[in-house]
Amino acid sequence: MDLTLSPDDIAFRDEVRAFFADALPEPLRRGQRLNTGFFSEPEIGVAWNRILHARGWIAPAWPVEHGGTGWSLTQRHIFEVESNRAGAPYLQLQGLRMVGPVIMRYGTPAQKAYYLPRILSGDDYWCQGFSEPDAGSDLASLRTRAVRDGDHYVINGSKIWTSHAHHANRMFALVRTAETEKRQAGISFLLIDMDTPGIAVRPIVTMDGAHEVNEVFFTDLRVPVANRVGAENQGWECAKYLLEFERAGGFASGQLRMALDRLHRLARSTGRGNERVLDDPHIAGRMADILCDLDALEFMELGVMSQVDVGQNPGPVASLLKVRSSEIRQSISELATDVVGLEGLRWHAASPLLRNDFDTPLDEELAAAAPIYLSERAHSIFAGSTEIQLTILARSYLEGSEQA
């Protein structure tokens, strides 16, 4: 790894930069400035999805035969960095990064032909039905039952923490199709049309005041057997593959650099009298710590990338990256509350935040700081909590070879 770009990579970067300058409209940039969650509101995220799709750049991580770009991992990293630098909206990843790869790997030809193009185009909006009230970190204890009835499964149970279920027209879900001694062996992976009778979505308002997650109830819901991905009772394998792909396919440092840059902008643009907040040695010192944390994180991500490039499995380092990226993310938004101070810690009348009017882009970023601090507490909990990741990391190191 030499950390230098080839002339081709530089040309690519310039092409990507020019595209963002040209194709990313101001209302979408504004939407991202005022986005306080992990995913954009559909009016922002889907609009951006359609623009990228039209350019052929919506799914850099996908194989070319399914609509990928054929870019090298360095190019994908460049794209990610430039996307964040330009202030592009976050994409809704349940389709692109979660269910899409599972359908590619385990889906029938008919499932691939139907669902994959609709993920790319943004016509389908997916949500993830994994967690249940009694199955969080211990996902395999899930109890939502699917009972075979002819060509259908009849489903009863509930899912929780379902991001954007109120926007989604489709859900991929893990359901119990058998009571087996090994709990993982009785789970199947289903694709559910959210318009089917028997589904109720109840909002869960989170501590930042946002409605991003939901509880979803199934009552005698009928799902065609043809909507099962993979064999019956083999759903756990799909879920594990999804998690691996999710971890290997997504790198956080681009987003986090953008977040730190935003914090830096707030700290140098605000202050008392002639003194910028950035001149406070405590603030600058903590920002210095975060900058070093990010250098380490990005270097490790680039290292993982070069491993994936030569076909190696990144292994438990994915857990390491998840722990550190969520901690760094939280340290940025936590420091932001010190930067904006008491005046910045307020409720805004309308939710989501982009429904409110602000005078300047700086005001928008100031307004987003406090809700982001609150909403980002979830990052060390979802997708495998920090405690779960530490256990995975420790066990793989203790059971593996001596080299960390």
Added chain:
Amino acid sequence: MIRDSGAKLFGRCERPRVGTAAAFDAALWGELAANGWLAFLADPGAAGADVALFLLEAGRAGVSIPLIDCALAPGRALRLAGRADAAERLVRGEGRVALAAEPVAGRNAPVASRSGSAWALDGECIAPAGGWCDAFLVAVELDGRGPDFALIPQDRPGLTAMRYAGMDGCQHARLRFEAASAPSGTLLGLSADGVGAVLAAMRAAACAEAAGHMAALLAATRRHVLARKQFGKPIASFQAVEHRIARMVIAVEEARSLALFAAIRLAADATERDRAISGAKAKIGALSRFVAQNAVQLHGGMGVSEDMPVGHHFRRLATFEARHGTTRHHRDQVAAFVRGAPSLGGSLLDAGAGAA
């Protein structure tokens, strides 16, 4: 390959113990010279990442041989100054020169001032391997002309050298200059850029060595928690222990990454280079303290026993933190960069490609 060679070379060395006079391992030094390793370290053009991998193995093995103080730093300074003969003698292992660049708390660092046609030196500094050497490469501030190095033999009038054992297993020397004469030829005549390059390479190498010590502590701790049984099972099976181990794994991986990052950035322009090195030194300093303290903690009583290798690595890392600019100094440097930077966005890949 470098890694394997380093591991092989250093793997058979014995660690020094507290209370024994730290002996210079002349046999190993001779072998390093004969195999070209001293020349490799002393080469200003050596690839930063290669040097880092070599130092990482030295740290992992816990050797106290002064690769940085007596080869890398003086060798590069002499080469950059065009003193080919002196550099050649040094990398052949003939005559030992120790870098003397560490400040003495509360004392003035060495300053060279004009005294007729020659220069005179005043001030104090520490040469952390100086107790083993008969000459010193002293970092000096020239009256009105910026930094340079002075090559001073130990018997120079006006120089008092006090030798003592350091906690890191090296023989240190505290040097006091009182109107010490420095005739022409004493000063190397390096530019500020040249001095900066030597110091940067030395710091990056020290970061890599520290990452090696941390890796060794982690590996030793792993062996201990797997072997040690309490309550009828290995203590590695307790989650409180597992999570501490996981935090150490993360810290070691971060340290290794930053050490390599800093080493790669030695080839960048001075601003990028120094920012990366300060960041690495600051964060590895903090991480090294975390790993060293937790290694002792997880070893339990054995961790504080000098029968285990833990204490030696611990002491080396404590010395690392106090050297090459302290952890706090380098954190302040990064903070100063943050205050002055127009933006913190972008990517590590930007610096090599004309940043936006």
